[in-house]
Amino acid sequence: MNVLASTPFNTAVGGTVFNENGNPSAYWSSTNTNQESAISYIPEDVWNDSCPASSCGSEANIVAGSGGASIFFSKPSWQAGVTGIVDDNARDLPDVSLTASSMHDGYVLCLEGSCVPNAQGEFYFYLAGGTSASTPSFAGIMALVDSYPGNPLQGLPNYVLYRLAASQNASLAQCNGSSTSGLPASTCIFNDVTGGNNAVPGELNYGLLNADYQAGVGYDMASGLGSVNVANLVTQWYSSALTGTSTQLLLNNGNSVNISHGKSVSVNIGVFPSPSNLPGTPTGNVSLLASNGNHFETQNGVVGFFTLSGAGTVVSSTNQLPGGGPYNVGAFYAGDTNYYPSESSLVLVTVTPEPSTTSLSAPYTLDQFGHWTTLISTPQHFGTPVFVSAAVAGNSGVGTPTGTVTFTSSSGLIPNGVSQTLNSLGTTSAQSNPFIVNGPTAPFDAGQYIVSASYGGDNSFNPSNSTQSLTFTIQPGFFAAIPSNKSTVAISAPGSSGSTSVSVTSSTGFSGTISLSCSALPTGASCQFSPSSITAAGTPTTTSSTITVTTIAATASLRTPDHLYLAHWLGTGSFAFFSIVLLGGSRRRRPFQFLMPLLMLITLVPACGGGGGGGGSSNQAPPANSGTLKGTYNVVVTASSGSTTSTTGFTLVVQ
Secondary structure: OOHHHHOOOOOOEEEEEEOOOOOHHHOEEEEEEOOEEEOOOOOEEEOEOOEOHHHHOOOOEOOEOOOEEOOOOOOOOOOOOOOOOOOOOOOEEOOEEEEOOHHHHOEEEOOOOOOOOOOOOOOOOEEEOOHHHHHHHHHHHHHHHHHOOOOOOOOOOHHHHHHHHHOOHHHHHHHEOOOOOOOOOOOOOEEEOOOOEOOOOOOOOOOOOOOOOEOOOOOEOOOEOOEEOHHHHHHHHHHOOOEEEEEEEEEOOEOEEEEEOOOOEEEEEEEEEEOOOOOOOOOOEEEEEEEOOOOHHHEEEEEEEEEOOOOOEEEEEEOOOOOEEEEEEEEEEOOOOOEOOEEOOOEEEEEEOEOEEEEEOOOEEEOOOOOEEEOOOOOEEOOOOEEEOEEEEEOOOOOOOOOEEEEEEOOOOOOOOEEEEOOOOOEOOOOOOOEEEEOOOOOOOOEEEEEEEEEOOOOOEOOEEEOOOEEEEEEOOEEEEOOHHHOEEEEOOOOOEEEEEEEEEEOOOOEEEEEEEEEOOOOOOEEEEEOOEEEEEOOOEEEEEEEEEEOOOOEOOOOOOOOOOEEEEEEEOOEEEEEEEOOOOOOOOOOHHHHHHHHOOOEEEEOOOOOOOOOOOOOOOOOOEOOOOOEEEEEEEEEEEOOEEEEEEEEEEEO
8 A cells, every 4th residue: 555545534444355255156157147147146355466576587576465554654544443553652554445356356357349249240349457446446445425315425444444443353253255165144234254465475474474564354454444344335325323414614704705816805714513412523634625616526625624623613714616606615524523514605706806916937948957046148040949938927926827938039930839838837948848939849049039918817816918029130051850750760671771751941041052961870870861961051941861871781701712822930049931732622633743842942041039939821711791780779970060060860760
């Protein structure tokens, strides 16, 4: 379980696995009746499909439900009264469990008509498993509880779940959901899972009966309260002996509010037993909720959370009412261990927008290390990425503006503006689509430009224009770019070739010849450009050049012809004998007079040094050519003209 499940405000769901005990026919029908094949309740154990490295490969496989004692949250008041709960002053998990093993009893899903036979009679279904399947399944069960006639409002289900489980303490022996010799009693709300554990490889005593997180009678940190009998849970939800409540709400001491955004309103909430003549005082938390409709099912947002005082009341204020309207605001009491949840009547609210301000950031770019940095000098080179962002804030400082900011420029290149969406901080930061005032995706031509921004407004904030503008001067120049759909050149084998292209965009005021070259190529590979250079004529132009990458194949070493002579140095002591040996390439007898001149060449000559080092053959074969090696290479393409350069690149894959 993660920390989200561990909070005292959530219901944590663990996992179980069906255990047919080698007798599936006792629980499953061989045919489906009304799309159902289960004959009866199927015994359940704790889900744990984990295995150690020695059994499942090079590393352990951890696939199991989870549980344990939280190190962050203390034990909530409602986690009490059930057999098996330990006095550890910690929030214990899980609360309940449902089947979760995709390897044994996965959830069958039909997606996008996959279960409808096609023309060939084929159909497909999907299997889901894990607590990622059991958790939404339990959410569906709680929806049935909520919609059952007569049931009170739901707050945190745990208040009622543990109260219902405590009422089952005396009959736990009849509610054993792991028994394969008999089924749980039909009156059980929780099927107590008593078999298995969720200990995993690496934990103390893994694989032994004394490992942690064993299932047991009642509550345990492997299956919680167990799985549920859905029908019984739904119909007996109201029988948990909790007292009903009523919740009352006043905003600004009345039943309607009309303010501008950011203004504060008083909040008065009271939660009382229902009927009102019952003794006691509800405790816990109350939420203030905004709704687009007449019920909380159409929520517009959470306005705030409040804790009831000892008198069961809240006397406070809030400036968090969202803009818009008219809409409704109500208070929702979540309940406690003795009281059911309830909701107040609705207060009609209208919140008009407040003024806003829009400000532009100093221009920034990426440094050589890829970090965002503020520009400290202008002008900028044509094609260098330059960014600007905007921030929007309301005059009250309350809330975060939403919507879009539109950037415009005196250049006329973007007459309709470029809109960027505000992020959760109310800005158009570099991490959330800043406006690029220069660079390959939106290049400004050489010259001076003035950029401004305007905010379109939303329900809480009025539109506004930036009070300042940013001035940019861009020098004449050019930049090179490889098309995104041609960023990889794949060559089927050494000796083959492949191609891509590079585009060179030049600005107004730049003239000259731009040469093209490749670097970082593998051995034996080369680039040819067509055209080999590009001429800029002082007007905005984009020209493409085709790049052909050629590789070479490996070649074998040459064999020495058998009619050549070999010369050897034969070294002994400080002298060496030079001899010539005739290789026998032919069986024909050679005249003696032909051999004599050769033998006379044998001469005793002084050797340099004191050793008999063997020399190489005078007609040694040239080394083999290994060709272009297979692999992946990052090739750099450079466009240059005088002192001005621009680099781009592509990936070369030699297969």
